[in-house]
Amino acid sequence: MTAPLLDIQNLVKHYPGRPPVRAVDGVSLTIAPGQTLGLVGESGSGKSTVGRTILRLQEPTAGRVLFEGEDVFALGTAPLRALRRRMQIVFQDPYSSLNPRMTVGRTLREPLEIHGLAPPAQMEARVTALLDEVGLDPAFAGRYPHELSGGQRQRVGIARALSVEPRFIVCDEPVSALDVSVQAQVLNLLADLQQKRSLTYLFIAHDLAVVRHIADQVAVMYLGRIVERAPASAIYAGPRHPYTRALLSAVPEPNPRATRARIVLSGDIPSPAHPPAGCPFHPRCPHPKKNDRCRTETPALRTTSDSPAHLAACHFAEEPM
Amino acid sequence: MTEPLLRVRDLKTYFVTEQGRGTARAVDGVSFELYPGETLGIVGESGCGKTVTSLSILRLIPEPPGHIRPGSVIEFAGRNLLTLAPSELRAIRGNQIAMVFQEPMTSLNPVFTVGDQIAEAAIIHQRLSRKAARARAIEMLTLVGIPDPAERVDHYPHQLSGGMRQRVMIAMALVCHPKVLIADEPTTALDVTIQAQILELLDRLQSELGMAVLLITHDLGVVAGQADRVVVMYAGQVVETARTTDLFDGPLHPYTEGLMAAVPRIDAPKSRLQAIPGQVPAATAWPSGCRFHPRCPHAWTKCTIEEPPLLGLGDGDHTARCWLVQEPGRRKPKT
Numbered sequence: 001m002t003a004p005l006l007d008i009q010n011l012v013k014h015y016p017g018r019p020p021v022r023a024v025d026g027v028s029l030t031i032a033p034g035q036t037l038g039l040v041g042e043s044g045s046g047k048s049t050v051g052r053t054i055l056r057l058q059e060p061t062a063g064r065v066l067f068e069g070e071d072v073f074a075l076g077t078a079p080l081r082a083l084r085r086r087m088q089i090v091f092q093d094p095y096s097s098l099n100p101r102m103t104v105g106r107t108l109r110e111p112l113e114i115h116g117l118a119p120p121a122q123m124e125a126r127v128t129a130l131l132d133e134v135g136l137d138p139a140f141a142g143r144y145p146h147e148l149s150g151g152q153r154q155r156v157g158i159a160r161a162l163s164v165e166p167r168f169i170v171c172d173e174p175v176s177a178l179d180v181s182v183q184a185q186v187l188n189l190l191a192d193l194q195q196k197r198s199l200t201y202l203f204i205a206h207d208l209a210v211v212r213h214i215a216d217q218v219a220v221m222y223l224g225r226i227v228e229r230a231p232a233s234a235i236y237a238g239p240r241h242p243y244t245r246a247l248l249s250a251v252p253e254p255n256p257r258a259t260r261a262r263i264v265l266s267g268d269i270p271s272p273a274h275p276p277a278g279c280p281f282h283p284r285c286p287h288p289k290k291n292d293r294c295r296t297e298t299p300a301l302r303t304t305s306d307s308p309a310h311l312a313a314c315h316f317a318e319e320p321m
Numbered sequence: 322m323t324e325p326l327l328r329v330r331d332l333k334t335y336f337v338t339e340q341g342r343g344t345a346r347a348v349d350g351v352s353f354e355l356y357p358g359e360t361l362g363i364v365g366e367s368g369c370g371k372t373v374t375s376l377s378i379l380r381l382i383p384e385p386p387g388h389i390r391p392g393s394v395i396e397f398a399g400r401n402l403l404t405l406a407p408s409e410l411r412a413i414r415g416n417q418i419a420m421v422f423q424e425p426m427t428s429l430n431p432v433f434t435v436g437d438q439i440a441e442a443a444i445i446h447q448r449l450s451r452k453a454a455r456a457r458a459i460e461m462l463t464l465v466g467i468p469d470p471a472e473r474v475d476h477y478p479h480q481l482s483g484g485m486r487q488r489v490m491i492a493m494a495l496v497c498h499p500k501v502l503i504a505d506e507p508t509t510a511l512d513v514t515i516q517a518q519i520l521e522l523l524d525r526l527q528s529e530l531g532m533a534v535l536l537i538t539h540d541l542g543v544v545a546g547q548a549d550r551v552v553v554m555y556a557g558q559v560v561e562t563a564r565t566t567d568l569f570d571g572p573l574h575p576y577t578e579g580l581m582a583a584v585p586r587i588d589a590p591k592s593r594l595q596a597i598p599g600q601v602p603a604a605t606a607w608p609s610g611c612r613f614h615p616r617c618p619h620a621w622t623k624c625t626i627e628e629p630p631l632l633g634l635g636d637g638d639h640t641a642r643c644w645l646v647q648e649p650g651r652r653k654p655k656t
Contacts, residue, residue: 042512042513042514042515043483043512149600150367151600152600179366179367179539179601180366180539180541180580180583180584181366181579181580181583181596181597182596182600183583183585183594184583184585184594184595184596184597185596185597185598187585187594188593188594188596191593206512206513207513207585208513208587209542209584209585209586209587210585212585212586212587212589212590212591213585213589213591213592213593213594214591215591216591232591233590233591236587236588246514247513247514248587249517250513250514250516250517251513251542251587252516252520252540252542252543252545252546253542253545253546253586253587253588254541254542254544254545254569254581254584254586255545255569256545256546256565256566256569257566257569258545258546262517262521263517264514264517264518264521265514265517265518266518268482268484268485268515269512269514
């Protein structure tokens with residue numbers, strides 16, 4: 001097996017408070033080169049915090065992240081800057097992540113200048129090539145973000161991330177603000193770029209159907225922890241954790257004759273400042289086998305009987321629901 | 322056949338844009354009927370005019386810059402809502418026709434308790450005493466499945482989760498037992514497990530209270546699960562209407578077809594999606610002829626010049642604004 005490009009080991013991020021907010025509470029993940037890991041969860045699950053912490057846009061509380069074998073959290077300022085050439089991020093909201101006072105051309109030139117990636121004479125050609133790569137006309141270089149549609153802005157966000165020729169991109173809900181027809185365009189673009197540039201993605205999303213179309217591996221987060229992790233085809237065909245099962249069943253299916261039974265969970269997601277004892281999911285869990293052990297003993301993320309690659313954090317992962 | 326409860330005919334809602342850059346024809350000749358007890362889904366993407374349509378029904382369009390054009394008709398119980406005096410309209414709005422909005426955060430008043438906000442409509446429309454209205458508010462909170470309703474009635478919106486707030490919004494809308502509920506993207510701001518709760522709640526309330534629901538959404542999955550009939554909107558117009566099963570079994574309009582192909586599906590393997598090329602045109606400059614023609618894989622010369630009317634298939638329950646209904650031979654095979 002090839003060495004992972006990214007190796008996240010027991011990542012913890014707590015925000016100060018009384019009690020502290022346990023946004024990320026011991027997450028371990030690996031991503032192989034050229035692969036896409038879909039990180040799925042609802043609001044407050046900690047999925048975006050994972051993405052930002054591995055890029056050190058936020059400092060971790062504990063844990064280790066190895067990127068191409070290099071310890072990301074141990075790097076000083078200069079090596080960190082060099083690292084940022086290899087790790088990039090595309091944000092959810094193209095409206096707020098582009099500087100409204102900068103033309104698209106300047107937005108794309110800036111990272112090239114900072115990292116000294118193109119001599120001034122070649123700058124314009126580089127910008128044109130980047131725009132072309134994300135499917136925008138060179139004339140867009142002279143426009144401001146407010147002159148663009150949501151889909152065009154997201155293409156600019158992607159071009160900016162590509163400008164420094166990264167190996168790895170965190171895509172943080174890159175299509176959730178877009179309409180369906182445009183969402184499909186942007187997802188296809190991300191897939192094409194991955195092929196062409198052998199990129200590795202951490203694809204963060206709340207929408208399991210979107211993730212289905214792009215991810216090779218899927219990890220599901222709930223209250224700061226990974227509750228299930230498996231190859232995409234395995235998790236969609238046979239989810240093991242009761243939360244994943246409920247999440248998949250709740251996705252509205254564009255088929256009026258659908259017969260799939262919806263598992264409706266009761267209650268809300270608890271606050272990460274007050275995670276429940278034992279299994280964090282137990283107060284909402286509809287599993288028929290749920291018992292006192294779930295209320296007291298936090299289940300470890302363990303191999304299930306399906307395959308060594310299919311992990312679930314549930315005492316009763318093998319039991320039918 | 323039963324009479325429709327609400328009949329929208331040739332609704333045109335236009336906006337004068339800033340700096341006099343012309344008129345945005347946001348809703349441009351929309352007609353449909355809503356029958357008692359049914360759920361009618363209005364589906365479309367940003368800028369198609371679905372929300373402006375729903376706001377126009379209750380005359381909630383800010384004027385200026387907006388205005389509803391003369392000739393538009395919104396008929397409810399035999400009366401045109403667009404020509405009613407403000408006092409007559411108030412007797413209907415929130416009483417017989419109620420609305421739930423997308424954003425429960427911004428549509429609840431942060432300085433009043435949820436009980437006060439639910440009770441308000443009952444005090445105004447049904448002249449309940451404060452005490453009786455409070456009792457009704459607790460009853461409504463129970464109905465929408467909020468635990469400890471006698472306590473929650475005194476809470477403020479910020480003390481509630483997003484899902485709870487949307488339940489409160491629904492309780493507010495239903496307090497006078499309206500005949501029509503307009504739900505504009507009622508679950509869009511919610512997480513998927515909470516969305517499932519709210520959709521189930523709407524289902525239950527509709528069968529218990531027997532109201533008609535006009536469900537505005539961008540989500541074909543939500544429409545498929547909730548609606549009896551569907552109206553698809555594009556560029557300010559209705560482009561297709563059908564019973565929900567007919568629409569999903571065989572969409573007639575290339576836009577509907579494109580939308581369905583673009584939806585990511587949980588049951589499909591990792592694969593490319595079929596995107597619709599281009600983007601939605603601006604409401605100040607709709608394309609000539611068929612408004613979808615610049616993005617349509619089947620378009621021919623006629624489509625660029627002549628605007629198609631809604632053309633019916635079979636018994637006329639299934640209509641599409643597309644010349645292909647008349648000339649199916651021009652449909653290009655799928656690539």
